[in-house]
Amino acid sequence: MREREEPWEPPLLMVTVDLVILTLRASVLQVLLVERGIEPFAGCQALPGGFLSDEKEDLHAAALRELQEETNLDASRLHIEQLGTYGAPERDPRGRILTVAYLAIAPGLPEPVAGTDASGAAWTPVDRVLSGQVRLAFDHRQIFDDAVERARTKLEHSPLATKFCGGEFTIAELQGVYETVWDVKLDERNFYRKVQRIPGFIEPTGADRRAAKGRPARMFRAGPAKALHPPLTRPEGPHAEEES
Amino acid sequence: MREREEPWEPPLLMVTVDLVILTLRASVLQVLLVERGIEPFAGCQALPGGFLSDEKEDLHAAALRELQEETNLDASRLHIEQLGTYGAPERDPRGRILTVAYLAIAPGLPEPVAGTDASGAAWTPVDRVLSGQVRLAFDHRQIFDDAVERARTKLEHSPLATKFCGGEFTIAELQGVYETVWDVKLDERNFYRKVQRIPGFIEPTGADRRAAKGRPARMFRAGPAKALHPPLTRPEGPHAEEES
DNA sequence: TGAATAGTGTCTATGAGACATTATCTT
């Protein structure tokens, strides 16, 4: 082992921060991708990100900054968490570049982002990437897969789903999040009771929402809970088992 | 956002790989710590680790290499996974240094490591660190806390516990792992049935182990499952709720 | 009124936890 105490000059590396930003638009799970303008992988789709810039900037702050530049949303409605760091030697043809990947969840953003710094950014349905119809640069496919798997798992144990909704939402909308991300169909009635029984998950605002048809639905907001006890378990099925 | 395509020289950073190596010795959960010889934090305890050395070395491989240098165990019995990357600007007084932290689980190692490269390394009971009796250098306390929490959580959903045991173990031993890491008491009889019902978790070797007293116990080995369905849930209690 | 959506009630099978009981070893 190379002791860090040795009088030896450690190698210097370049580090990027890349983002997997997921949102729900028109009941479709989408990810923000940018088209690369130059080599390597020119013309290819890639995750938004950039080099870790300021020597005094915290890693998490850097991710948040990039996220805001892409989506210009207030941080309070956003969820962001570190996904992992990717450091395979050949992941970038330009040389050894580490990337710290972040997963972000945003409520349905109005229109494809434009006019911001990140021109060329566009929402892309997640299944188009998962199915291979859209190819990603570098090892971004790997990062993307990990991100989707992380999101799916965290929906079970954390109140993450509320981050896909706005500040207020109906239970049916919340169920829609679960159904879309998990790609399953859930029973509305059992979901309704189950979700409300989890302490601190959601709390009623008192308001109703009336749609074009049907009985008005009660509105809820996210509660204080940081974890779901008991968890909302994903219905089992012919699932490939994954774990790190 | 700083596009990576710009003709602009990105900053270079130093990156270390640090390890939280957990093991079970005499039914006590222990972590491997080294005593720092020089400033900063001379004389303080720290997690073992070192600078990311070879430009062509994979991140994961680097962690594995450091781990083997510390414990000289064959990789097959070891578990290692990335924990996260820590990049607060002031985490190292020498300058901006990122660290990629790894969590490793090893079966009970015979004696305190010695004679290896890592002189000064010693097993330390985890509760001595958690309780603050042992102070750690840098932000290693944070990393350590995250590692313990990760291990506790993963015991529920993954066959991680078997990595604390050798190749073969009894169900009582496996239960001991859960009880020690979770710091709870479990019912032997319910545990016995529950564990065996989880498909692919453990499988009988056919052999028995006879102790000084009592009926011989059947031996098991880890099964092929990568995840536990259903999970082994930690008994609830006055738990502080944690989540990222 | 009917169509549509929201919300409630009920039944049943399964699983978790509490704990009694039986089995098999050593001394």
Add this chain to the structure above:
DNA sequence: AAGATAATGTCTCATAGACACTATTCA
């Protein structure tokens, strides 16, 4: 036989899932 540990059985209660039903809106 005694003592100890392993393995099995039984009971009860809570919960998950299936699904019938009631409630409230708009057209």
